[in-house]
Amino acid sequence: MDEKNGKVERTLGIYTRLMNGYIVNKAEEANRYGVNERSIQRDIDDIRNYLELDAESHGFINSVIYDRGRQGYRLEQIYKMRLTxxxxxxxxxxxxxxxxxxxxxxxxxxxxxxxxxxxxxxxxxxxxxxxxxxxHYIEPRHHTVFLDTLWDIGTAIQESRYIEIKYQGVLGTTVKTRKLKPLAIIFSEYYFYLTAFIEDEKVRENFDVINDAFPTIYRVDRIKQLKITNERYRIPYKDRFEEGEFRKRIQFMYGGKLQKIKFEYSGPDIDAILDRLPTAKIIDKLDGNYIVCAEVFGKGIDMWLRSQGEKVKLL
The missing domain is CATH 1.10.8 (Helicase, Ruva Protein; domain 3)
Structure with a gap:
């Protein structure tokens, strides 16, 4: 009974020190409690097991890790595992x-x-x-289940592998075969899109705007067949595609040249404009109207400007 009580007291003591931010050294703890270091190791293992069970029931994770620099065990940072x-x-x-x-x-x-x-x-x-x-949820008209394809594309991007796809473009067009360097998956206005560089030089010749700065865009639900090849590609880090920056500058996923626009906005809520165009900046204010400039890709911006009616005047 005394041995059992000693074990409980020792384990609780080590647990308390860890919770209070102290570094637990096995040799020091063994000397403190008059036991060998193997006993202290078993106590630490028991604490780890308890913390794992506690994480499953309460949604918080505490990890006891060994800190080589400080030559002892410490409690890893606490974080929430569950959403509120x-x-x-x-x-x-x-x-x-x-x-x-x-x-x-x-x-x-x-x-x-x-x-x-x-x-x-x-x-x-x-x-x-x-x-x-x-x-009352209304599903998209394509009725396509594509989540597995989405994951396969993500895997190919992560492993820098070429993919071959059969792609059905706008309804009624023939199915096209493409060999691509997949770059990123982007969601916009009801659909998931793949951005990629076309590998076939003959196909590239038929595009008005296509070079290493401007990827082509494909709706994932229109990919009828996908093959991940064993062939890998390499893009230097300095030339990597940054989907976050691309996403700021594209409207309705219409690709094209990078351009700058300037317009006058006379509507009631300038914040809605600035949220819609993340690169937009107010450069002036005239007669209560805002003069705004923005950097955008492609022709999708034309659709958005027309949707604003008289509230927007292109300068």
Missing amino acids: NSEVLAICKILLDSRALTKNEMTDVLQRLIDCCVPQSNQKLIEQLIKNEEF
């Missing part, structure tokens, strides 16, 4: 508004998200808050 109820609700609403998936896929994703990330006591509440919108 409000975060899950926001993600569910964003997913529903995206209309990116078939209805069955959307229902499955939402349910798994709620099951994994929301405590059981609050799951019904989240389900009720999205129930009506989920019931």
Whole structure:
């Protein structure tokens, strides 16, 4: 009994020191409690096991790791493993508004998200808050299940492998075969897109604007067949494609040359304009109207400008 009590006292003592930010040295702890270092190691292993079980039930992770520089064990930074109820609700609403998936896929994703990330006591509440919108959800007209293709493309990008695709363009056009260097996956206005460089020089000749700075764009749901080859490509780090910067400058995923535009905005909410065009800057204000400049790719900006009617005047 004394040995058992000593074990409990020792383990709790080490646990307390770790929680308080101290470095636990096995030799020092063995000397403190009058035991050998193997006993201290078993105590540390017990604490690790407890923390793993605690993470599963409470959504917090604490890890006991060995710090070679400080020659002892310490508690790794605490972080939340689960999303909050409000975060899950926001993600569910964003997913529903995206209309990116078939209805069955959307229902499955939402349910798994709620099951994994929301405590059981609050799951019904989240389900009720999205129930009506989920019931009236309208899936995209292509009705295509493509999530596995999306993952395969991501794998090819990560491993820098060429892909070969059979692609159905605008409805009614013939299926085209392309060999591509896949660069990034981007979501925009209901659809997922692949950006890629075309490898075939003969195909490249038929494009008005195509060089290493301007990738071509493909809707993932229109990829009818995908093959990941064993052939790898290399793009120097300085020439890497930065999808975040590309995404700031493209509207409706219409590719093309990089250009600068300037326009006058007379509408009621300049913030909506600046949010729509992440590269936009206000350069002047005249008679209550804003003069805005922005850097954009391609012709998609023309569609957006026309959608604003008289509120926007291109300068």
